[in-house]
Amino acid sequence: MDVRCTSIEEVRQHIDHIDRDVVALLARRGNLVAQAATFKKTTDDVRAPARVEQVIAKVRAMAGEVGASPEVVEQVYRAMIAAFIEQELHAHAALSAR
Template structure:
């Protein structure tokens, strides 16, 4: 990519951010759906699954030229936020059952 001004770069970043939010929203919908299948908070945290996701995105990053550390830090932060969200969803479902 070639940009002639910082404003062009920022505009492009803004467009990417809009797309990222849309995709993260789709991920949130999946997380919400997954909460229905989890039996407890331990199942929500699923450290083995977290590591599988990290390993996959690191491998993908390496094929695109993105430093693996950037994607790992990004995904760990995102996964932590989604775990909190999924626990809230799971707890809400449990209350509905009672």
């Protein structure tokens, strides 16, 4: 949904609303990442570079479909995936220590 704003304050208000949604979605994704750690046997399974590239290709295609910059989406996803891999490695190590 494209919104036409009439002031910078209105732009910021809309961005703040989107940020709340994005953070909630990141929390949901993080929960699933933690669950995924229980199914992976090795740290190589956690890093899964081939899977990362599948996700990147998928989200770049999605970006094109919805009018987002594929380059920006890829950069954001690579950063997000790297952070979630770190989280998952910690979860995996904790599970392995048990």
